[in-house]
Amino acid sequence: MSGVKLDKIVKSYGSTMAVNDVSLDIKEGEFLTLLGPSGCGKTTTLRLISGFIQPTSGAIHFGDKDVTGIAPQHRQIGMVFQDYALFPHLTVSENISFGLVERRYEKAAIKERVDDLLALIKLEEAADRYPSEISGGQAQRVAVARAVAHPPSVLLMDEPLGALDLKLRETMQTELRRIQQELGITAVYVTHDQSEAMNMSDRIVVMNQGVIEQIGSPKGIYSSPQSVFVANFIGQVNVLNCNVTVQKDNITELEYQGQKIRAQHDKSLRQGTTTFLAIRPEDIKITPKAARKSQNSLKGVVSEALFSGNVMKISVELESGDCIKVECPPKLNSFEIGNPVYVSWLPEDCNILLN
Amino acid sequence: MENRWFAYLIPPFIVTLLLVAGSQFVFIQNSFYQDLGLGRTGTDLTLVNYIKFFTDSFYLKTFWITIKVSAIAALLTLFLGFPIAYVVARMKSRLAMFLLAGIVVSTFVTIVIKVFGLIIIFSADGVINKTLLNLGLIERAYSIIGTQEGVVIGLMHFTIGFSVLLLYSVVVTVPPSLEYAAQIHGASRLRVYQRVIIPLCAPGFVVGGLMIFNMCMGAFTSAALLGGGRVLTLPVLVQRTVMMEVKYSTAASIAFVLLVSVILINLFSLIAIRRLRSARLVVA
Structure with missing residues (x-):
């Protein structure tokens, strides 16, 4: 051996x-x-x-x-x-x-x-x-x-x-x-x-x-x-195309379709760099109102809601036209297709990808 | 519905039966009457033709030579055909299809043409004799015509294509991953053949060998042309007895002996193989 x-x-x-x-x-x-x-x-x-x-x-x-x-x-x-x-x-x-x-x-x-x-x-x-x-x-x-x-x-x-x-x-x-x-x-x-x-x-x-x-x-x-x-390839993921705006400490601020998004990232990035932001569906919360400031929050409309036993799979169409996949326990869910909602996630729950 | 369509098969069946089985029956029946020569037969049923076959050393020798050259040709053809079949079966490229097509086409070229090709190659001033003479390996040209070796070569030439096709269809049933598995678990190439490929192809060897043997036993053209009248096999003997000696009853008895002996040899071989198989020496 x-x-x-x-x-x-x-x-x-x-x-x-x-x-x-x-x-x-x-x-x-x-x-x-x-x-x-x-x-x-x-x-x-x-x-x-x-x-x-x-x-x-x-x-x-x-x-x-x-x-x-x-x-x-x-x-x-x-x-x-x-x-x-x-x-x-x-x-x-x-x-x-x-x-x-x-x-x-x-x-x-x-x-x-x-x-x-x-x-x-x-x-x-x-x-x-x-x-x-x-x-x-x-x-x-x-x-x-x-x-x-x-x-x-x-x-x-x-x-x-x-x-x-x-x-x-x-x-x-x-x-x-x-x-x-x-x-x-x-x-x-x-x-x-x-x-x-x-x-x-x-x-x-x-x-x-x-x-x-x-x-x-x-x-x-x-x-x-x-x-x-x-x-x-590994699991489901949402990818958003963003630009780097400011970097301070280990928090990177990005701009997505005119909106500010904060992500935890410790590698230094040049301002204006185009990056991809990856967020897992299970890390995203879906709420009827905008989340607190510490979180990232985007507005959208429920476009699809699938019940698959242990989870509820919901698609939210953002104002930009991109779709965000969200997975949450079925109990928490009372959203129907057409409902205006906010999707939100913590800065530490997203990854900045360069390619 | 199906039964009505089935009825349409009856007339062709009857015609085939009359032509094939009927003629066979008349022929075989003929063999049980005494041969009076010139196509005439006696009127009483008798076994005299068969008794003559099994007591006359000339017939027995011919019988033995037929079995011998057929068996040798079948074995050699298997040995020669297997490597070709194996290589073609394991080829990953398109070339395999072309090679197979080539084998099929050449197999169905009429045997007369093929045998004449052989005769040219092996003739006194043919390629092989000239090469051997120039190399100083032989002192004078050697002819295969009229020798048992020549007949064996002719039979092999006749059957090699069939043997490759038969063995090809057997080798492709052995997944290459079995070879990888054997090799990876410590078997050398030789041992892979010994322990995996040969045992798995064994039933194919038996059936293929028997089929080639049967073809050789019944082969006329190559045996007649390469035997050159000096090496007689049963099919050649039957033809001579009918065409040159005009002894129909004798010829019929020889043909019937040939038919029955081939059936018996096949039957005994298969029974022997089944015995081995139940003793777990051969694959099921």
Whole structure:
């Protein structure tokens, strides 16, 4: 087991850059998720770590060992595939022992390890079944057991829950996390599902067009996105196009369509800079009257109100024509389409994004 | 409604039955009468033609040679066809489609033309002999015509396209991710073949092998042209018996032996495979 280090990795196909100058330092025992839309380079990055493809330039280290150029079978990795990739002609226990047999473990050791893993994934009773005879969730657990049977330096997972239904996916998230924690294995997980990334990861790497947009803890990425892309990709967000007017202490004053907006921001910005202001729908309050001065407040009209169980999703059309999405508990809501309202939020609840 | 339309199928069915099964029946029936030569037959039912087949060393030798060259050709064709099928099946580019189309087209080029191509290539002053002579590997031109090797080559040439297409359709059913999974969990390329690809393609090898074997057993043109009258296989023997010796009953009995033996060989092979499969040696 070891950490994984990517050093200025570039992978190009002709003139297309699949992965462009990616550097990553994955700590030992960490659960790291590569998150992004399809074609963002997350799967390519995973395949580079696995060794199925070689970087155009840059180096990959497992611990202190430079593994660049080493074939996948000599890298000591475990991998879980989206379609599970269980061997249909082998039983569950034969699937789990596949890597052990290939690495010439002794028979008794193989049996002991397989029994331990069957217990870990709670599938003792299915040991002699074939993959066609077990369910999707069970198959996924077998795939994980197979991947960790010969303790890998790093466990790679390529959208492993994509084929499961929503309920099962949530259970499996907890399950995968539990197995990873129990074994203390370094894990790299690829997904395009932001809630999955939030639920499972120690850190998330948001990727877009082959480059890393932001690295951080789920909480950090959610509460302080550094770009419009990240803000939009992780959860819902309102983005307002503003200009910087004054900066004093850590409060930045901005101008939005002739109105003053205050935001907490500690980086210095030049006056007149065009920026984007990102506000989460759940941080916005909706009131019939203008809020107190300490808050930012904009006037608008309710244009849409959707009840979706735990929250009420309301769209407010501002005087500028922009729409603001608001989420509030259904109990608080008594607004109907056409009502004139004010939307307000605290200066510390908004983020200034530069691109 | 469906039943009424079904009725329209009955006349063509009867015609087909008469032409195919009827002629077969007459032919096979013929084999149970004594052959008096020149197309004449005896009047009493008898097994004399079959007894002659199974007691005459000439017929038995021909029978054995037919099975031998067919089996060798089928095995070699599988070995030769599998790598091609595998590479084409795993290709990601458009080239795969062109290659497949090329294989299909060349497979349906009439065998006569293909065999003449072979004869030219392998002839005394053909490419292969000249190269080997110039390299000093052989002392004088070697002809494949009239040798069993020649017949095997002809049969392989006849069936290789079919084997590639058959095996292609088997390989594409094995997801590449299984290969990745095997490799990533410690298997070398060789072990990936041993433990994953070959076992998963095994049923395809068996069925494909049998189909190619059957085609070889019944192949006439390539066997006749490359055998050059010196290597006889059963189909060639049947043709000679009918056309040159005008012994219809004898020819019919040979043909019937060929038919029944092919059916039996296929049946026994499949039963043997099923045994293995239930013993979990082969994939279900």
